[in-house]
Amino acid sequence: MHSLPYWRLSGFYFFHFAVLGAFAPYWSLYLQSLSFSALQIGVLMSLLLVTRIFAPSAWGWLADHTGRRVMVVQLAAFCGFVSFCGFFLGQSFVWIFLVMLLMSFCWSASLPLIEAITLTHLGDRTEKYGRIRFWGSVGFILAVVGMGYLLDMVDIIWLLWVVLALKFGIVLFSYHIPESEVVGHSVDQDSIRQVCKRPEVVVFLLSSLLMIFAHGAYYTFFSIYLVENGYGKGFVGWLWAIGVVCEIAVFFLMPWMMRRFSLKAILIFSFACAVLRFLMIGWGVEWVLVILLAQVLHAATYGTHHVAAMMVVHHFFHGRHQAKGQAIYTSVAYGVGGTLGAVLSGYAWDGLGADMTFTISAAAAFLGMLLVAWKMKAINK
Numbered sequence: 146m147h148s149l150p151y152w153r154l155s156g157f158y159f160f161h162f163a164v165l166g167a168f169a170p171y172w173s174l175y176l177q178s179l180s181f182s183a184l185q186i187g188v189l190m191s192l193l194l195v196t197r198i199f200a201p202s203a204w205g206w207l208a209d210h211t212g213r214r215v216m217v218v219q220l221a222a223f224c225g226f227v228s229f230c231g232f233f234l235g236q237s238f239v240w241i242f243l244v245m246l247l248m249s250f251c252w253s254a255s256l257p258l259i260e261a262i263t264l265t266h267l268g269d270r271t272e273k274y275g276r277i278r279f280w281g282s283v284g285f286i287l288a289v290v291g292m293g294y295l296l297d298m299v300d301i302i303w304l305l306w307v308v309l310a311l312k313f314g315i316v317l318f319s320y321h322i323p324e325s326e327v328v329g330h331s332v333d334q335d336s337i338r339q340v341c342k343r344p345e346v347v348v349f350l351l352s353s354l355l356m357i358f359a360h361g362a363y364y365t366f367f368s369i370y371l372v373e374n375g376y377g378k379g380f381v382g383w384l385w386a387i388g389v390v391c392e393i394a395v396f397f398l399m400p401w402m403m404r405r406f407s408l409k410a411i412l413i414f415s416f417a418c419a420v421l422r423f424l425m426i427g428w429g430v431e432w433v434l435v436i437l438l439a440q441v442l443h444a445a446t447y448g449t450h451h452v453a454a455m456m457v458v459h460h461f462f463h464g465r466h467q468a469k470g471q472a473i474y475t476s477v478a479y480g481v482g483g484t485l486g487a488v489l490s491g492y493a494w495d496g497l498g499a500d501m502t503f504t505i506s507a508a509a510a511f512l513g514m515l516l517v518a519w520k521m522k523a524i525n526k
Contacts, residue, residue, distance in 0.1 A: 186493020293382020361486015427503025
């Protein structure tokens with residue numbers, strides 16, 4: 146078996162999620178500084194997700210057509226860097242909309258392909274996935290905490306320069322990742338359409354959609370929500386980081402958990418924690434301890450759910466279907482689910498208020514939990 150390019154893959158994850166750590170929590174604050182309404186912010190933030198409906202499939206087709214997945218990652222990384230420069234050229238809603246649409250289309254390509262490349266390099270050693278993905282969480286923590294403190298001292302425009310520098314790091318590491326050999330699998334005899342029609346696959350994808358939908362208000366308005374309730378930006382950065390620190394612990398615990406529990410049981414646990422978490426955020430913002438505990442639950446609502454979901458995708462989509470499976474998962478969960486969550490949370494935020502918006506998030510997570518408990522088969526790794 147070939148040697149694992151651990152540090153090259155880890156470095157890419159580090160910068161990819163460092164961009165996310167600097168961008169996702171604070172971009173809504175930048176948009177707010179441009180005097181956009183809550184609905185406009187929700188629409189703009191949804192572009193990060195709406196492009197995931199079709200972009201992963203488009204980039205995945207290019208990767209399959211050329212047989213060079215790493216080359217496609219490199220192309221997407223470079224185009225994402227160049228397109229981000231457009232934010233320095235204008236501040237109108239239409240211009241920001243167009244630039245975010247282009248940047249998001251390019252950014253959407255990288256992660257599904259890198260996940261597929263990483264799992265292919267791992268082969269039968271999938272239990273080591275968390276140790277690679279862990280570096281993405283480290284990058285996120287350093288970026289989200291550092292950006293929070295920086296924005297307490299400098300103008301919000303500095304956010305653009307920091308994200309641009311981190312995007313350059315993605316470009317650099319993309320050119321050091323070796324291509325992985327795709328090995329066929331006996332179950333590849335089924336077409337990708339046949340795989341997607343299986344009831345357990347349909348339920349898994351729909352439940353994943355609901356989980357990401359539930360996070361829509363969190364990723365779009367959490368920072369604004371906290372700042373409006375008297376929390377400093379530096380402390381907001383730490384709150385985001387606390388969730389990811391707990392997520393890191395989960396990445397190292399997941400091999401132990403997967404030996405003792407089925408992936409179905411882990412998913413049900415993740416959904417149950419999401420229900421509790423969003424109710425705590427929506428109704429307990431005035432109590433710092435409640436918000437701290439809610440952030441600790443990020444370990445389950447993202448950490449355990451993400452790793453378990455990657456293993457489920459790896460279980461359902463084998464060999465030549467692996468990149469397509471990652472693209473389909475990303476399109477359905479993050480594309481459709483994330484877009485609906487971000488846009489509808491903008492409507493709910495203005496019309497119903499923060500507490501009811503997060504209650505809707507909790508209800509979506511509860512529905513996802515019922516679907517998994519009802520229809521998914523127990524999968525053991």
